[in-house]
Amino acid sequence: MLNLRIISLLFLSVWYLNADTLLFSQAYDLAILNSNDVKSSHYKYLSNKEQINQSQAKLYPQVDLSGYYKKSEYKSGYDGSMIRQGLLNASASLNQVIYDRSIYQGIAIQELRTKYFKVDNALKEQQLAVDVFETYLNVLKSENKIKSIEVYMQYQKSYIDMLEEKLKKHLANTMDLLQVKVKYNSSKIDLKKEKQFLDVYLNQLKQYVGDIEYELPLINIDNNITNALNSMENNLDLKKESLALIESKLNLEATAQDLDNAYSGYWPTVSFQASYSKYSTDTPTIDAPYDYTNFAMLTVNIPLYSGGYTSSKIESSKLDLKSAKEEYESVKKQTTVEYEQNLVLFYAAKDSVQMYQEAYQSAKEYVKSVEAGYKYGLKSIVDLNDARKDLYDVKYNYIDNLYQLIDAYINILLINNNFDGVKILDDILKEKQDL
Secondary structure: OOOHHHHHHHHHHHHHHOOOEOOHHHHHHHHHHHOHHHHHHHHHHHHHHHHHHHHHHOOOOEEEEEEEEEEEEEEOOOOOOEEEEEEEEEEEEEEEEEEOHHHHHHHHHHHHHHHHHHHHHHHHHHHHHHHHHHHHHHHHHHHHHHHHHHHHHHHHHHHHHHHHHHHHOOOOOHHHHHHHHHHHHHHHHHHHHHHHHHHHHHHHHHHHHOOOOOEOOEEOOOOOOHHHHHHHHHHOOOOOOOHHHHHHHHHHHHHHHHHHHHHHHHOOEEEEEEEEEEEEEOOOEOOEOOOEEEEEEEEEEOOOOOOOHHHHHHHHHHHHHHHHHHHHHHHHHHHHHHHHHHHHHHHHHHHHHHHHHHHHHHHHHHHHHHHHHHHOOOOOHHHHHHHHHHHHHHHHHHHHHHHHHHHHHHHHHHHHOOHHHHHHHHHHEEOOOOO
8 A cells, every 4th residue: 555655756746747847856756656676665664564563463362263074984893883973073272372582572673674674765765866866967967068069069160161261272281170170070979979878868867757758957057056055065964873874773783682582492481272172973982972172271381402403593693793783883984984075075066166157157258258259350250169169168067066066965965864955956957048
């Protein structure tokens, strides 16, 4: 049965289908709906949650009804006569565990396993966000790179045309012309390859969000994203224990419970049994003389020897506990190292993004001045295309550094278990717009 979260996402997906621009948060929600790994993990969690009820059921009375009808034929040893008997039996039995330490330990272990799978499900959802945004931003980068190559090719083509005109007037040499043509042809190859990469990225994104109609935004370099960057920076200090560390801790606790449960092999068990059986026969014999039987029995079982199984299980559980402790310490150290590394990457990328944004504004102003000069014949088409090429180069470097910043930011959110901060990423995106 779908939980409320999945149902709400289904309603959201209907809205997304009617939306023109697919923002990252929307792509992420759709990816959760379409992810087989996330669904599988969610069902594992629900399955283990149900197994808690199975473990607890062992503490309750077990009541059974049974019956049989037996047709027998006997030959008397005294006179050789044949005796045919029909025997009908109906029984009711009750079994109740009074004390069994392993059952209580089993319940505790299953509760920890359920928590583990719940955390594992949340961890898979967060990792999915990383994968989705990597593909999402690869599409945006690739689209911008294609545009950059096309502008660069315009510059090269205008340069070739200029050299060909000069060559006719013997103002240029053939070597320079061939050199530019080689670069132009190389750019054509790069353009073809990048378009193929874009198809791959779009196909990957389709695998995440499903087969829907959408338009991706372009990163809006015109907008001042200082406020968004400051909001991202403020989220870096909102720390909670990472899901990876919580998962490792739950594994450690479950392993400790396994060790405790292993000692249950030395503990006695106490149980109560009761039964009532009613017989009905057409021919009473010495084998079935009863009209009914009933009994009540209290059983105490004290384990004395199991062939070394219990002691071996204890020793094995101790080794597993040592392994789990080492794994927990390893995850804790790795988390600290990854946090510090991504923090450095975030601030370095943040500085670069802000500098490239300033450089972009300067490049735009330069393009405008060259366009004015070209209009009045003071600049050539080569100069204009060269200025436009530089503008797109700055924009591509801006997006590349923003990619690094966002990658570091998402990794920090994962480490800090503060994934609500991912919504800020929508603030730096907007609908497609030409430069």
